[in-house]
Amino acid sequence: MRVLVTGATGFVGGRLVPALLDAGHEVVALVRDADGYDAPASVEVVEADLLDSESMEGVFEGVEAAYYLVHSMQTGGDFAERDRLAARNFVAAARGSDLRRVVYLGGLGETGDVLSEHLMSRREVETILTEGAGFELTTLRAAIVVGDGSASFKMIRELVGKLPVMIAPKWVHNECQPIAIDDVVAYLVGVLDLPETAGRTYEVGGPDVLTYGEMMQETGRVMGYQPRIVSVPVLTPKLSAYWVDLVTDVPKSIAHPLISGLKNPVVADDAPIRELLPIELTSFEEAVERALADEE
DSSP states (O other): OEEEEETTTSTTHHHHHHHHHHTTOEEEEEESOGGGOOOOTTOEEEEOOTTOGGGGTTTTTTOOEEEEOOOOGGGOSSHHHHHHHHHHHHHHHHTTSSOOEEEEEEEOOOOSTTSOHHHHHHHHHHHHHHTOSSOEEEEEEESOEESTTOHHHHHHHHHHHHOSEEEEEGGGGSEEOOEEHHHHHHHHHHHHTOGGGTTOEEEEOOSOOEEHHHHHHHHHHHHTOOOEEEEETTOOHHHHHHHHHHHOOSOHHHHHHHHHGGGSOBOOOOHHHHHHOOOOOOOHHHHHHHHHHHHO
16 A cells, blocks of 8 residues: 655654555655655655645645644644644645545543643644545544653653652642553554544553553663652642753653643543454553663
8 A cells, every 4th residue: 555654754653654664555755854854765755844735736646545643842832723734734635636544643631621732732633634535534542652752751751860859740640551652653554454443533552551650650660760759739730841841851842732731641442442453562661661772
């Protein structure tokens, strides 16, 4: 199958492209700067910008399926508006093409007004793609993805490595179901070969459900630290974000939206996807070990 990957240079896309090649697919990588992309052999590179509708002309020629893996948090400012524009340009460019399947990696979280701005934007993009031009959307919703290059995991790792004692808000007791990047990629590749997943939404997660505090303690243990975490009821997510700015290298344009989403418990109902794709899931401990090894 001829498959287009948007966000091919990103944390997920960079791992998905070679996995699709291994699965026997013909891959087209959409990037903004072709000169800055070291493409694997046999990958066709297309230069375009989802925020520029004119640059998208002809991108979907001969493409049967596509992965939508882009977001604009790293650019700061009104990332939701940019994500909205990018999704609409994607749909417009696909109109009248051979594109029949799109796979989108979104965020896990409860629906309704309690969603953070970050998760609300992810759901809005999902809605725009659902109302697309002649293709069926498969959505995978994940919480924290663990791997080298994950902003969420980097934030945890740096907090653990720099603060032996952490004063954290009450959301540190919220439960989360992190998932290893290798497992995310396995799901992304797997759903493409299952026609019954077209038009469906699935929640994905790893085998361990942990609180955010337990994730930090387990990460610390793997790193050789024993962080002490003290939760207090008065530390708001906004204050937590400023605190993270002082301690970590994660850009505030990414850290602030991510932290605002920590108020939401994110435990996956992954039974439906497990029935279709019973892959061997990676434990949180092993995912952390792999991420740290890749970083080194």
